[in-house]
Amino acid sequence: MHILFLTDNFPPEVNAPASRTFEHCREWVKAGHRVTVITCAPNFPKGKVFDGYRNRLFARETIEGIEVVRVWSYITANEGFLRRTLDYVSFMVAAVPASFRVDRPDVVVATSPQFFTACAGWLVGALRRRPFVFELRDLWPESIRAVGAMKASALLDALERLELFLYRRATAIVSVTHAFRDNLIARGIDGAKIHVVTNGADLDRFQPRDKDAALMSTLGLQGKFIAGYIGTHGLAHALETLLEAAGLLQEQGRDDIHMLFLGDGARKAELVERAQRSGLRNVTFLDTVPKEDVVRYWSILDASVIHLRRSALFETVIPSKLFETMAMGVPVLHGVKGESARIVEAEKAGLTFEPENAAALSDRLVQLADDRSATAGFSANGRSGAQNYDRRHLAARMLDLLAACRRPKTAGAIERPVASG
Missing domain, CATH: 3.40.50.2000 (Glycogen Phosphorylase B;)
Structure with a gap:
């Protein structure tokens, strides 16, 4: 054919x-x-x-x-x-x-x-x-x-x-x-x-691997709980919510939790400027890397943040990065309602939070950072659930x-x- x-x-x-x-x-x-x-x-x-x-x-x-x-x-x-x-x-x-x-x-x-x-x-x-x-x-x-x-x-x-x-x-x-x-x-x-x-997810490419120590050293993130957003920085993603959560964590003195952004998009420059204006020391922005290198960045994450605007339409979507996150064994922090949230809950691959609610996200980040046994469970469940996708x-x-x-x-x-x- x-x-x-x-x-x-x-x-x-x-x-x-x-x-x-x-x-x-x-x-x-x-x-x-x-x-x-x-x-x-x-x-x-x-x-x-x-x-x-x-x-x-x-x-x-x-x-x-x-x-x-x-x-x-x-x-x-x-x-x-x-x-x-x-x-x-x-x-x-x-x-x-x-x-x-x-x-x-x-x-x-x-x-x-x-x-x-x-x-x-x-x-x-x-x-x-x-x-x-x-x-x-x-x-x-x-x-x-x-x-x-x-x-x-x-x-x-x-x-x-x-x-x-x-x-x-x-x-x-x-x-x-x-x-x-x-x-x-x-x-x-x-x-x-x-x-x-x-x-x-391509399970041959996306699978659990040891943290890339050289990359963590290059980024100066050794010893940090790293929560990452990997993907397009667009209008639909409302990533200012993640910056607001980072601001709340900084106010709370949680310097052990760091937010990593990898990707590009229509709002990237605006987000970088906003983070600088807010004096956020717990945020790092990185440009898109070749596909074969993305897994290095997945490997250093302790949690993957997936987020979309609060909209009835977005309750019908399933962000594709969810399956890559699960396949890599990275716990999910999922700020999208609807069908995709039900997958996270059914597979017990992480925690959900209300979209565009920075306080809820910061609370979830603290919860995961302080309970490594829970993150280990989410990691194992995600790897198992990824086999269905x-x-x-x-x-x-x-x-x-x-x-x-x-x-x-x-x-x-x-x-x-x-x-x-």
Whole structure:
């Protein structure tokens, strides 16, 4: 089977969509299938093309057996609604003609969070007469409302109509949460074609390891209880709550607890400035590191803080870093209500706290720092629970769904040769 996958995030980018897509595609190649990914030049989240790449009209490379086609797009930092929309639309426009420069696929998959990529997937599927599968990672544009990036308007209403059109036209929808599936059914989408394949972790990469003593020495964090936030510093994450908690701990004289931030995003500079203005001595900010180095930073954490804004929408999401945290055996401090909090509680992998409640977070940090037997239990439980979210098994489940969508080619049909890049 030849799978054509459209995504605007792919390695060497290290965000959640890039990791999920790459790890699934890698497993499909291992299973003997051909996978072609159409994406853009790696630039997330700073909006700067990574070293070794250029923002060209068309380029090819192969990554672990995956055929990768990179197209030109308007590149901007992960901030500003209009500029990001131009980024999304430009990728959509470039991806469609690029799809005719690869062999005809058996199935076309396109992934959100934003659905202009899904628009391209639907159009490619229609033009090439192949089934279109919508991988639903986020309820966009509803998430725009949730973070206040754009006020209610006729434009948002039009985007939601387009969203529903794509759901209806998709041969199948692969949702990353059960809550997303329930949302779509409530809005009139046929539940029979909506399948849930949650996020997970690459258990070969993310597994318990000894603390990286050299890294702790470099950062000057020996002897500290280290609580880390690893991921995008965006509008949805309300990371000022973590800074407020750090301030409360500093006031309490808990110098043994240190907050580590690793990543980039639209609010990174603002957060750094706020920490400096507040005189926080118990906070360290670090820039994004290559994917292969991330586990070094996971290894030094005594707790992983996962946080999103207090919003009904975010009660439907499951942050992908939850599964990496569990796989690494790092206790979770989970400031997200809903489906993901129920996973933490069911697996006994850590403690939950109310989103945007700095006092509750600081209390939880003190609780974990003062009870190392509890942290050891959460660590062991997380490692055990992560086995239920092994990326290999999840990729195999999604592959079965794609195979079920596949249409046999018309007997005797001959395709025109395609141009090579």
